[in-house]
Amino acid sequence: MTPTLTAPLAPFADALPVPQRLVAARQNGRLSVPIRAGTHRFHRDLPESAIWGYDGTVPGPTIEAERGQPVTVEWRNELDRALPVVVTTAPGAVDASGVPVQCVPGLSGGTPDPNAAALAGHTVVHLHGGLVPAPYDGWAENLFAPGQDAVFHYPMGQRAALLWYHDHVMGVTRFSVYAGLAGLWIIRDQRERELGLPEGPPFEVPLLIQDRNFGLDGSGQLTGQLVHKTDPEVMEAFAPFTVVNGKVWPLLEVQPATYRIRVLNGSNARTYRLVLVHDGEPELSRITQIGTDHGLLATPASVPPDGLVLASAERADLLIDFSGLAPGSELTLLNTAAAPFDGASFAAADAPHAADPGQMLPYPHVMRFRVIPGPAARRTTPGALATDYHPPAPDQLAGVPRRTIALVERELDGQPSVLTMRELVIADPGHTGPAVTVADGEQTTRYATVAAHFEDATTFFPVLDRYEVWQLINLTSDTHPIHVHLDPFQILSRRPIRYQIPEHGIEDRALTAAVILERDPGDNLGHTIDDNERGLKDTIRVNPSEIVEIAVRFTTYSGRYMYHCHILEHEDRDMMRPFVTMPADLMPFMA
Numbered sequence: 001m002t003p004t005l006t007a008p009l010a011p012f013a014d015a016l017p018v019p020q021r022l023v024a025a026r027q028n029g030r031l032s033v034p035i036r037a038g039t040h041r042f043h044r045d046l047p048e049s050a051i052w053g054y055d056g057t058v059p060g061p062t063i064e065a066e067r068g069q070p071v072t073v074e075w076r077n078e079l080d081r082a083l084p085v086v087v088t089t090a091p092g093a094v095d096a097s098g099v100p101v102q103c104v105p106g107l108s109g110g111t112p113d114p115n116a117a118a119l120a121g122h123t124v125v126h127l128h129g130g131l132v133p134a135p136y137d138g139w140a141e142n143l144f145a146p147g148q149d150a151v152f153h154y155p156m157g158q159r160a161a162l163l164w165y166h167d168h169v170m171g172v173t174r175f176s177v178y179a180g181l182a183g184l185w186i187i188r189d190q191r192e193r194e195l196g197l198p199e200g201p202p203f204e205v206p207l208l209i210q211d212r213n214f215g216l217d218g219s220g221q222l223t224g225q226l227v228h229k230t231d232p233e234v235m236e237a238f239a240p241f242t243v244v245n246g247k248v249w250p251l252l253e254v255q256p257a258t259y260r261i262r263v264l265n266g267s268n269a270r271t272y273r274l275v276l277v278h279d280g281e282p283e284l285s286r287i288t289q290i291g292t293d294h295g296l297l298a299t300p301a302s303v304p305p306d307g308l309v310l311a312s313a314e315r316a317d318l319l320i321d322f323s324g325l326a327p328g329s330e331l332t333l334l335n336t337a338a339a340p341f342d343g344a345s346f347a348a349a350d351a352p353h354a355a356d357p358g359q360m361l362p363y364p365h366v367m368r369f370r371v372i373p374g375p376a377a378r379r380t381t382p383g384a385l386a387t388d389y390h391p392p393a394p395d396q397l398a399g400v401p402r403r404t405i406a407l408v409e410r411e412l413d414g415q416p417s418v419l420t421m422r423e424l425v426i427a428d429p430g431h432t433g434p435a436v437t438v439a440d441g442e443q444t445t446r447y448a449t450v451a452a453h454f455e456d457a458t459t460f461f462p463v464l465d466r467y468e469v470w471q472l473i474n475l476t477s478d479t480h481p482i483h484v485h486l487d488p489f490q491i492l493s494r495r496p497i498r499y500q501i502p503e504h505g506i507e508d509r510a511l512t513a514a515v516i517l518e519r520d521p522g523d524n525l526g527h528t529i530d531d532n533e534r535g536l537k538d539t540i541r542v543n544p545s546e547i548v549e550i551a552v553r554f555t556t557y558s559g560r561y562m563y564h565c566h567i568l569e570h571e572d573r574d575m576m577r578p579f580v581t582m583p584a585d586l587m588p589f590m591a
């Protein structure tokens, strides 16, 4: 284990900021949001950082909408400064003392990428989780330049949920989101009000969690300069400082009451496994999860024994009970997830000792809650939450179209390997080229690759209102959070596999692999579905050596959308593909 590091910033020094609220109903549903260069202080002891932000702030304002009341946003690109992030790849993966370079500030000997420095600020906004017509979904190539505007119409015909809006520009989303282009979007509805859930301050608190790194000056002092640093072995940026609502390791004072805490992992790549610790012991029983990506679960869920796992873009709606705690009590939210995350477990009881630079987790701190005097107000959790969805019945899924996607890591000479997706179709009997075989008991299916890159021809044409089953096969050693735009989906199964890929089995387009639906003897993962994953999801973790099946049904809008890994460094490097939703009556006319 690599020795622990001393934090160069004091934890729990800054108060947790709550982003400015933009309540759409107060502006007749018409909002105008400038996208601006600005400055932001990430910690009281850091100089100001140059950022890009919605309304010039990090995070952007929280937009609040009402189900059934459309919102129009005029997104005004007023960026007048080039990308405020130094992008670099360090020459080595570890420094002279053996510490991974991504765990420390500064460039670690890397050269600033001049192409990144020249990025002028073309942008496009995606409302993640939004049931939005295709022209307003934020297609990654439909950019608007500095000085140009885009007026997007959001119908809001969807259930209450915590969504988020962020930049989705082709190829460099990882830099523009890192620069600050992300904000929360909350939809409210009658069902949540019937349940009497807290709405707005002080008892509803959103937490947008990200990781960031900063530069060093000539004397080794932290500057506020945002640094996106990778290394020759790891293509994802895992930054050492956890930032919540724009502050490094903040502090929130809470009354001895029940709070509704709405969490989004808005990090580029880092997965969090959150453990609430009081006096050195985990107190996960204080947390009840009531909602996930697309809103309320059917019934409340306990946090899994190891902690609450959230990969990039996943959300959790939590009730945290601080009642019965004396004023002055402190509860710390810690992260125990190694990076890159591969699903491996870590006991919650060990969370105070989770720091491990060798696992790219130099500081497990996320934030702290401190109890202040106030009236005790414990809220009972309703036993029944959502009543508007059910898992699809087996007969609804019998005979529906099945789509198969393999996640693979392709090694390249002289540069970090790239993660890509391969769309597979059942091979013709006469197919002689490279194939993927999937053996499930007695039955073996042979697949051929039909698409490998974002710009390859579209092969997915789902018909509106019809169920499909998408099967995601992970042939890599990392967990990938796969996000499907437009309607939410439900997870059907998560099953262990073992597989073999021959030498040169992963080529630019071709893929050869033998997959067997059984557990590999060396595989320690549970491959279970957590209770909190049984709601309506738009981002699902696919762990190593695993097949995940999801039931997908698009309902409302036809057009061209995307699905992709939400590790931004992966989606920017081709782990993203299009699909086109089609009205049934047009299908006979498709060439």
Ligand SMILES: [Cu+2]
Pocket: 419, 479, 480, 481, 565, 566, 567, 570, 571, 575
């Ligand atoms: Cu990925």
